[in-house]
């Protein structure tokens with residue numbers, strides 16, 4: 001599967017139509033970028049943070065792809081210091097900035113790696129919460145490969161797929177790869193969709209805070225689906 005280029009659709013609560021932002025593959029456009037470090041993670045979305053607070057009690061590892069400034073992994077490391085946090089950033093320059101931002105957190109392991117490489121080399125014996133957010137800035141990224149690697153290796157956990165198209169919610173932004181179409185369930189590969197460990201897919205059903213993007217939450221392995229908040233809806 002090749003991903004010739006990437007288009008990001010921001011949320012557009014006004015009329016549901018937006019001009020796509022195109023970014024060419026294999027072209028690191030991070031050179032002049034100084035990512036901003038925010039004290040809150042997960043887009044500052046209070047529902048998402050509440051959901052994470054529920055799920056993180058059931059895991060001992062947090063794994064993020066795409067560190068950027070380190071806002072989300074820094075938030076998790078600060079709020080849950082007993083959790084081992086792993087994150088990777090493809091851009092050396094951005095990784096160096098994030099490393100400085102996160103140096104006060106001994107539970108953060110930050111690598112200057114592509115996402116699939118990180119998932120292929122970190123410990124995978126514990127239950128984990130994943131925040132798959134490596135996209136854009138020309139690095140490509142093979143989403144299905146990453147999802148399948150997680151399902152194959154880890155015993156169970158929760159996979160947040162950020163920038164995922166939520167059916168019936170045009171006001172929520174999502175990504176679009178020119179060669180593969182929108183990042184959504186229909187375009188997910190068979191290796192993931194029919195993986196024996198896959199248990200359920202959930203979408204948000206709460207109203208968006210300003211600028212919110214869509215996500216999908218996969219539950220897999222022996223991770224529990226009990227006690228999930230009512231602001232999620234299970235995909236049928």
Ligand SMILES: C[S@@+](CC[C@H](N)C(=O)[O-])C[C@H]1O[C@@H](n2cnc3c(N)ncnc32)[C@H](O)[C@@H]1O
Nearest residue numbers: 066068071072089090114115133134135139141
């Ligand atoms: C949306 S930002 C991540 C934001 C961060 N996860 C957070 O929540 O604070 C995406 C980042 O992923 C990086 N990136 C893109 N593709 C990647 C890949 N295949 N592997 C690792 N990093 C990647 C980009 O350079 C960019 O810094």
